[in-house]
Amino acid sequence: MTSEELTRIDVNLREKAYPIFIGSNFLPQIGTLIQPYTRSKKMFLITDNLLEVLYLPYVLEGLEAAGYEVYVLTIEMGEGSKTFKEAEKLLEKMLKIGCDRECAIVSLGGGVVGDLAGFCASILLRGVDFIQIPTTLLAQTDSSVGGKTAVNMAAGKNLVGSFYQPKAVFIDVHTLKTLDEHQVLAGFGEVVKYGLALNADFWNWLETAGDQILAMNEEMCRYAVEQCCRIKAAVVESDELEQTGLRSLLNFGHTFAHAIEAVSGMRGAILHGEAVAIGSILAAWLSVDMNLCSQELPEKISAQFEKWGLPTQFDATLKNSDLIAAMKKDKKTTGDHLNFVLLESIGNSVLAHDVPIKSVEYIFNEKGRKKSGFSFY
Numbered sequence: 001m002t003s004e005e006l007t008r009i010d011v012n013l014r015e016k017a018y019p020i021f022i023g024s025n026f027l028p029q030i031g032t033l034i035q036p037y038t039r040s041k042k043m044f045l046i047t048d049n050l051l052e053v054l055y056l057p058y059v060l061e062g063l064e065a066a067g068y069e070v071y072v073l074t075i076e077m078g079e080g081s082k083t084f085k086e087a088e089k090l091l092e093k094m095l096k097i098g099c100d101r102e103c104a105i106v107s108l109g110g111g112v113v114g115d116l117a118g119f120c121a122s123i124l125l126r127g128v129d130f131i132q133i134p135t136t137l138l139a140q141t142d143s144s145v146g147g148k149t150a151v152n153m154a155a156g157k158n159l160v161g162s163f164y165q166p167k168a169v170f171i172d173v174h175t176l177k178t179l180d181e182h183q184v185l186a187g188f189g190e191v192v193k194y195g196l197a198l199n200a201d202f203w204n205w206l207e208t209a210g211d212q213i214l215a216m217n218e219e220m221c222r223y224a225v226e227q228c229c230r231i232k233a234a235v236v237e238s239d240e241l242e243q244t245g246l247r248s249l250l251n252f253g254h255t256f257a258h259a260i261e262a263v264s265g266m267r268g269a270i271l272h273g274e275a276v277a278i279g280s281i282l283a284a285w286l287s288v289d290m291n292l293c294s295q296e297l298p299e300k301i302s303a304q305f306e307k308w309g310l311p312t313q314f315d316a317t318l319k320n321s322d323l324i325a326a327m328k329k330d331k332k333t334t335g336d337h338l339n340f341v342l343l344e345s346i347g348n349s350v351l352a353h354d355v356p357i358k359s360v361e362y363i364f365n366e367k368g369r370k371k372s373g374f375s376f377y
């Protein structure tokens with residue numbers, strides 16, 4: 001397979017511009033496809049212990065056939081590996097093996113591997129080339145594009161990291177076939193975010209095609225991945241460093257999500273995309289409370305989420321005080337003010353500064369937790 005047979009989406013960031021290639025079943029050809037984006041034959045491939053079994057053999061076959069000298073570094077799968085300590089271990093290993101500024105780091109895996117490998121690439125020798133091969137729905141539609149790298153800290157998710165654009169992203173949608181249902185649903189939580197926050201046409205398409213994506217229909221998945229990458233590329237091109245407010249709109253649902261994840265514990269109690277789905281519903285209800293839209297909007301979105309099987313409420317044992325404390329640590333919080341991306345309508349979101357804490361608590365109480373009885377709104 002040649003690069004002409006793949007869909008190419010360019011992220012136009014002047015000297016940091018890079019292509020995203022999307023296709024199916026091309027991992028054994030990755031060696032030739034990757035060549036224009038590497039400067040040396042030496043590379044470090046960071047993956048996790050599941051991907052090491054599922055896809056590493058194909059990728060290695062392709063890279064070695066093209067003459068690459070590949071050093072594989074494997075982390076344990078899951079959010080618990082996205083830490084400073086793990087980054088330090090990887091960096092020490094790469095330095096011990098020996099690297100120079102022309103080496104590349106390649107990530108093969110989901111958002112955890114991508115964020116961690118990207119973070120290492122951004123600081124190793126003050127920056128080495130980075131290439132992403134994302135393998136989850138979440139990573140293919142979101143985390144591999146846009147250059148945000150991060151590790152989690154005790155104070156919260158993604159609190160230490162960098163903006164560091166990859167040299168290229170290679171998305172093989174065929175890898176989605178092996179995702180378990182839970183991971184598919186979590187990735188879909190991020191997919192719907194694009195429609196809700198930025199693009200009503202995409203949401204309308206998802207309303208009919210969503211079930212087929214959840215059933216991993218490859219053609220539908222490929223179309224969804226392409227649309228998400230196009231939407232994200234356009235946003236990143238206009239606001240790479242999240243300075244004008246446009247890129248912040250991609251954080252729709254995330255102020256709630258990060259707090260829910262932080263309080264639930266970061267070791268898999270709730271997946272990121274599931275927390276984003278819950279956060280999206282709560283942000284829609286908060287938009288009603290802030291007089292931006294009518295209650296039909298969250299009702300319509302909730303009904304659709306329930307049809308898809310996306311979660312809409314969090315564990316009833318999470319305490320308001322812990323959630324609010326976690327929100328205050330969010331990197332989008334300025335001083336004591338809580339910032340949220342809210343909805344005016346589907347596809348139209350706004351960044352709201354200074355949302356009163358009591359409104360957020362009200363949403364937690366009335367909409368956040370499952371209730372057995374009748375609830376007014």
Ligand SMILES: NC(=O)c1ccc[n+]([C@@H]2O[C@H](COP(=O)([O-])OP(=O)(O)OC[C@H]3O[C@@H](n4cnc5c(N)ncnc54)[C@H](O)[C@@H]3O)[C@@H](O)[C@H]2O)c1
Pocket residue numbers: 048050051054077078079082109110111112113115135136137138139142143144145146147148149150157158175176177178179180183186187272273
């Ligand atoms: N950088 C960004 O812009 C950005 C955006 C959104 C999310 N994120 C981050 O992404 C992370 C979540 O990413 P994720 O949901 O991909 O989780 P993940 O990387 O933990 O992957 C989820 C699980 O799926 C497995 N897996 C990966 N690909 C597979 C495949 N093809 N078949 C079967 N199993 C597979 C992994 O081994 C892992 O166990 C979070 O840390 C989040 O903060 C980053």
